[in-house]
Amino acid sequence: MTAATTAHDAAAHAPRVLLDVNGIEVIYNHVILVLKGVSLQVPEGRIVALLGANGAGKTTTLRAISNLLKGERGDVTKGYIQYRDQRIEKLSPAELVKRGVVQVMEGRHCFAHLTIEENLLTGAYTRSMSRAETAAALDRVYQYFPRLKQRRASQAGYTSGGEQQMTAIGRALMANPNMILLDEPSMGLAPQIVEEIFEIVRDLNQRERVSFLLAEQNTNIALRYADYGYILENGRVMMDGEASDLARNEDVKEFYLGISSGERKSFRDHKFYRRRKRWLA
Ligand SMILES: Nc1ncnc2c1ncn2[C@@H]1O[C@H](COP(=O)(O)OP(=O)(O)O)[C@@H](O)[C@H]1O
Numbered sequence: 001m002t003a004a005t006t007a008h009d010a011a012a013h014a015p016r017v018l019l020d021v022n023g024i025e026v027i028y029n030h031v032i033l034v035l036k037g038v039s040l041q042v043p044e045g046r047i048v049a050l051l052g053a054n055g056a057g058k059t060t061t062l063r064a065i066s067n068l069l070k071g072e073r074g075d076v077t078k079g080y081i082q083y084r085d086q087r088i089e090k091l092s093p094a095e096l097v098k099r100g101v102v103q104v105m106e107g108r109h110c111f112a113h114l115t116i117e118e119n120l121l122t123g124a125y126t127r128s129m130s131r132a133e134t135a136a137a138l139d140r141v142y143q144y145f146p147r148l149k150q151r152r153a154s155q156a157g158y159t160s161g162g163e164q165q166m167t168a169i170g171r172a173l174m175a176n177p178n179m180i181l182l183d184e185p186s187m188g189l190a191p192q193i194v195e196e197i198f199e200i201v202r203d204l205n206q207r208e209r210v211s212f213l214l215a216e217q218n219t220n221i222a223l224r225y226a227d228y229g230y231i232l233e234n235g236r237v238m239m240d241g242e243a244s245d246l247a248r249n250e251d252v253k254e255f256y257l258g259i260s261s262g263e264r265k266s267f268r269d270h271k272f273y274r275r276r277k278r279w280l281a
């Protein structure tokens with residue numbers, strides 16, 4: 001087989017691009033430039049991690065995709081975003097949910113005074129489901145999150161952080177999404193709970209074919225569960241690659257996985273410029 005046919009076969013078997021973020025720039029309050037031309041893609045059926053330190057622009061990227069910037073006085077001023085080859089910048093979050101894209105916001109955001117089950121049911125309304133469909137969707141959430149079934153009648157405000165994160169993901173699942181934008185699921189949770197949540201993400205990905213764009217500061221766990229990763233720093237993608245390659249990369253180890261001595265450094269540090277040559281070589 002020639003090199004050309006091999007490349008052709010690879011292209012034929014590559015999953016189609018579901019989400020395509022192309023060179024977006026985001027400005028808050030008309031003056032604060034936060035994203036400086038971010039491009040990334042999520043192929044159908046994949047888990048893609050958006051990595052980077054606090055303040056790198058992960059949440060802003062997710063907000064740009066799901067059109068939640070307006071409420072923050074933010075605007076996409078350059079670039080475009082496509083979902084299934086259609087522009088989505090003008091769609092409201094509710095319209096996006098109808099097309100199958102749901103965001104789980106950072107910080108979990110449950111309704112504290114509602115029960116877990118009531119919280120889950122709030123996820124169903126945008127897709128105007130029948131009672132039978134709603135019951136089936138609830139059942140499916142409880143299959144993935146047996147803990148939530150046990151706690152279904154508890155007020156969300158009195159449940160643990162892990163249960164609240166599961167509720168937030170479960171609520172997204174109620175809308176029967178094709179793609180979930182998941183913002184910092186590990187934040188503030190004990191390692192064992194984080195592991196449990198990522199196992200469920202993997203399950204949803206493999207069994208329901210839900211694609212994920214996963215923003216995480218926790219590079220270590222994200223790279224273990226993701227297929228592909230983008231590393232954001234200061235509003236720019238500094239590096240991207242297969243998750244397994246990133247996990248083995250010396251710079252990623254040093255800067256993001258803490259597998260080195262000394263303080264954590266930034267890609268922008270002096271040293272980075274020398275190292276970058278090595279990545280490009
Ligand atoms: N509503 C806002 N108004 C002005 N600046 C903001 C707003 N939200 C975030 N920022 C700034 O944008 C940058 C990126 O923030 P964010 O997207 O939340 O990063 P991350 O999610 O990676 O921690 C930070 O410098 C932050 O201070």
Ligand SMILES: [Mg+2]
Pocket residue numbers: 058059060106183184
């Ligand atoms: Mg964030």
